[in-house]
Every structure is written in structure tokens, then in C-alpha cells.
Amino acid sequence: MLHDHDRNLKYYQGIRAAVGRVKARGEKVIVLDIGTGTGLLSMMALTAGADFCFAVEVFKPMAEAAQSIVKKNGFSEKIKIINKHSTDVTVGPDGDMQMKANVLITELFDTELIGEGALPSYAHAHQNLVQEGCEAVPHRATVYAQLVESELLWSWAQLQPVEVEGTRLVPLPTGGPCAGAHAVCDIQLSQVPPHSFTPLGPLCTMFSVDFSKPVSSAFQSHSSQFVAQAGGRAQVVLSWWDLDMDPSGSIVCTMAPSWTYKQPKTAPWRDHWMQSVYFLPVESSVSDGEELRLTVCHDDYSLWYSLQSPSQQSSQSEAAPSRPCCTCQAHLVWNRPRFGELNDRRRTESYVSALRSVLREDSVCLGVSDGSLLPVFAHVLGAKKVYGLENSRMSKQVIEQVLEANSMKGAVELLEIRPEQLSSKDLGGEQISVLMGEPYFSTSLLPWHSLFFWYCRTALAGLLRPDAAILPRSATLHMAAVEFQDLWMIRAPCGTCEGFDVTPMDEMVQRSLDFRESLEAEPHPLWEYPCRALTPPTAVMTFDFTQCVPQQPISSQGSLPFTRIGRCHGVALWMEYHLTDDITVSAGLIGPVSEQGECEWSRHRKQGVYFFRSPGESSGDGRASVSYSFTFEPSLGDIKMDFSIEVQ
DSSP states (O other), rough: OOHHHHHHHHHHHHHHHHHHHHHHTOOOOOEETTTOOOOOOHHHHTTOOEEEEEEEEOOOHHHHHHHHHHHHTOOOOTEEEEOOOGGOOOTTTSBBBOOOOEEEEEEEOTSSSTTTTTHHHHHHHHHHHHEEEEEESSSSEEEEEEEEEHHHHTTTTTTOEEEEEEHHHHOOOOOOOOOOOOOEEEEGGGSSGGGEEOOOOOOEEEEEEEEEEEOSSSSEEEEEEEESSSSSEEEEEEEEEEEEESTTTTTTOOOOHHHHHHSSGGGGSSSSSEEEEEEEEEEEEEEEEEEEEEEEOOOOOOOEEEEEEEHHHHHSSSSSOOOOOOSSSHHHHHHHHHHHHHTOOHHHHHHHHHHHHOOOOOOOOEEESOOOHHHHHHHHHTSSSSEOSSSSSHHHHHHHHHHHHOTTTTTTEEEEEGGGGGGGGGGGOOOOOHHHHOOOOOOOOOOGGGGGGHHHHHHHHGGGEEEEEEEEEEEEEEEEEEEEESGGGGOOOEEEEEEEHHHHHHHHHHHHSSSGGGOOOOOEEESSSSSSESOEEEEEEEETTTSOSSSSSSEEEEEEEEEEEEEEEEEEEEEEEEESSSSSEESBBBBBOOTTTTTOOOSSSSSEEEEEEEEEEESSSSEEEEEEEEEEEETTEEEEEEEEEOOO
């Protein structure tokens, strides 16, 4: 956020204007800064001419950092850091604030605008902490929305029908579609190319909130009527918001995705505020020229959308649309990327082809993955008997729903037990001839956490036929040194921000990075964060699932030469699963790296990223390289890794 110059500049301009308006009235400028963070906005206010600032920060380590930053910049006498939630702040001679403020500065927003509790905080501040008619920065927020059809985005919302061996599997019982989870899907919408969706209507202004006046956190609904610009399936609402930093709306900070700009490369990058995707409770057909009404509802923390046509409007009461609620349980078991993964037809075909190659009429199959359709596929492909291990009752019930919807009730025996608890009796005295996994486990964070499948295979060794097929047969860990377009900013020290020394913040972050966990890789969905590969993508470790987990560690060392010019910020890591000798599914790169080093990543799984403390320069001539060392510790089920940049 400190690296977001556009945000900082707009706030600074808005603060100068607000302080100027109060001074023009001949009043002393008393500022309340809620959610001060580093104290940056309070220091801007004093520099602009404010007389005093009360800076509220509930998170103690952040409040302590703000105290250090304020002192370092010489503002200790005029900024009071209050380490409380704003709703606990008191006003009076013995209170936290000696008087009410006449300028309210806040940064309480998230991607959905109100998800961090901005509305209740504003409501309390106006009632208790600021003067009537105060100036506010930002002055106003406006929420925009656009109705679209998108096969890509809709695949994250609902399980779609799938064809297996000529059999069309439907996802749910005939009781009707589930409205899904109402929670927002926040993503870097700039990385969703415009060709992957069709706008069905114009960009609509849904509602605005004036922060200079008392704000209500009660339930509200707002509608926008428009004429459909194209025919199609109404499925998804894309949404973002703007901040007007002044009453005239001349200082605007927008969250609009880059493809709305005439020059997309000029769009500021933000990871603290992204864009929102909302899935309509039901997809519906709309015609070009049809009159439609898009409605947004919100409580004090979240938003949800619904679509009505004139016929629906006349036949239904004016009651506000209720919040979507999952009735199928699938949205409680599978997250959005998981829905996309299960709906990926090419990926499904890979697993079906691999299963087809190992199944026989007498096959006894066991599936080991959370909420997986592989056991259903194995039954359709003609396996004699199919079992599935599920880690929770809810995921078991979801797969049972799929079986029931396709008249296959009881065709797969789902067992809610751990692999080491499985006995021959559970399998009717038979041995497993096909052990299958995607592998997918809901608790996995980093790519190699799915090696839990290997441990399951080892626990089940006594129940496997000597010639049992293991699917996947093996997995490989891959790496490439990369230059990030923007993601490097989440780790880069800031030093000076808009003329203020914020090094205490850098030091606090650096201390947190000294913990062992912070010296390891962290998960990121790299399709949202463009990067260039500076080395060839390379397999660095292999895990043979046809054998049990070894008792001794597995190690791998080597180096990769830089083959492209750039600044190396870190290393991208991912897994590839070898279902058979000739069928591989990648959870990382899904296409060849371009000549310039551009990468195309899977949208279904997060990749691992190991950040260097400071970036290294690559001349691209092979004289510099990335040295690596990996050690898989069987007793821990984890991979220790170390990297360094070597120059000849």
C-alpha cells in the first residue's frame, strides 16, 4: 500500500483541500485519522497545515510502528497515536480526544469497499467523534457494476455437467440450482482478458456513500435499470469502486481494472484493493434490447446482487432480494478455484484417459482426494467396485449428491475414515487394484503439500495388489527464477513515502521476515501476478508414488543459468503430476514460456513463491545463475529449500 503512489497522491491532494476549506472558515483544523497504519495520512495533514491529529490504530504492532514513524519525522507533539478500535475512543477532558475533530480521514476499505467494517466505524465516528458538517477524506465512494456472460468466471460458481464415455453427468439433484455462497470473489480483474467475457449491459452506477455526513450501517438495496446491449446468459457481475477525495469529484482514486483505461499500462497496481466478482444466484437468458434491473443489497459488511426483468418486477413483491445461501453444501466444501478445476474439461479428459488406460473389468478402485469426482468417473468407466476416502462428512455428502443426481446411488462406497484406519474388511476382503488421486486436499496451501497422497499410498501399501496401478504414478517439483511485474512490491522496503521517512515500518517487516516460516516459500495464484521467467523452467525433484515414502531424506542440488535479461525477484515453484507415462497434469505452467519469458499459469492452484531479500540482476548471457538446494524431509512431510544468485 505504501508503494501505491496513485493512492498516496490522491489522499494527499484531498487532505490539502480539506484542510484548506476548514482554514478558510477561520477554524483550527483538528483531524481524526481512523486506521492510521503508519501515520502517513496524519503526517500529510500536519504538513498541509492541520493543527492537531488524533490517529487511531487498533493493531498494537502497527500503532507502535506509527509512533516511531511520527517521532522520526518530527510530528510527536502534534500527532497522538491512540491504540484502540475507533468505537472505543472517548472524547472529553480526560478522554482519548480532548475535542471532536472537524476533519475525518479514513482508510477503512477493502476490495468490497465495506468488508472491513467501514460503515459501522463511520456511523460511530459521526455520532461521537467528529463535529457536524465535518470535512471528510475521502469525501465519497461510488460503487459500479456491470452484468456479463463469462464461461470462465461462471465455471468458478457452479459445478457444470461433464461427458464421460458418452454418459452426461449432471452436477446436482433436480431440486433446482443452488444460489451458491454470497461471499465476494476478489481478484485482479485486470488479468481476466476482455475476450473471456461478454458485457450484457453498460457499466452501472449502483450507489454512493457520502462520508462527510452521518452514515447508516443498516441493510439497504439499490437498483439500476438499463437496456441489454447484447443477448446471452446473465451470469456474473463485475464490480469496483471509486473514491472522490473532495466534494467536487475532481480528485478521484479509482479501482477500475486496467482494460478500462485507454492505455492499460498506466493503470496503478494494487493488491490491497482489487476488483470484485459476484455470481448471480441463477443464470438467466437475456435478449438484446431487453429492459433489465440490477439490484445490489448490502448489510454492514457485504454486498450481493440480483437481476430482474420487467415481468419479474411486476409479478413479484417489492421485497428486497434475500442474501444467497448455499443449499447444496458444495460451496462449503469447494472454493472458487476448485470449482474451476472440476469444470476444466481438458483436465477432466486427462484423468478419464488415464483411468481408462489402467482400468479392467475386475478393477477394485480406491480414490484418495477431498471432494473428488474420480471415483464417479471410475464407476462410469466400468470398474468392478469403487471406494472413496473422504476427510469430512460434508464432502462425502456432496459426492453422494452427485451420485444420486445421476441415478448411481450406492455405486461408489464413500468412507469417512483416514487411510491408516482402512482395513481389508472395509473393502469386502478384496485388494485394491487401482489407487487414484488428483491429488487434491483442502488443507494444502503450498504445491508440495499434496504429497500427502504419497503418505496415504504408503499407509495403504498392505491393501494394494502387487501389480496395483497408482494414479498419478509420480510427481515432479519444478522451478523457474522470475521477474515480477508488480508482486515484488509486497516485499520491497519503502524507505521514503511521499517525502516521509517510514523506515521503522520497513524494519518491522524485516524483523517479521527473520522468522523461519517467512524464509520459506509462500502461496500465490500467479495467473493474477504477471512475471517473466529468467531461467528455463526445470524439474528439480521427482517423487515416485509407485514406491512407499522413503525413510531417508531426498535431496537435490544444482544451478540454472539466467537466459534472459531482467531483475530476479525470486523463484516460482509448482508441481506436475504424471498420471501415466504419457499423460501429465500441471498445477503451474500450462503452456510453453514465450521468447520474452512470459508465463501462462494454471488458474486452479496456487504456486509457491520464494522471494529473495534483495533482487538480483540478470544479464541473460549465462554468466549468472540461480543455485538451488532442496531437501524433502519424510518425517516432516515438507521440503526445505535454499536459493542464491551466483555470478561467474
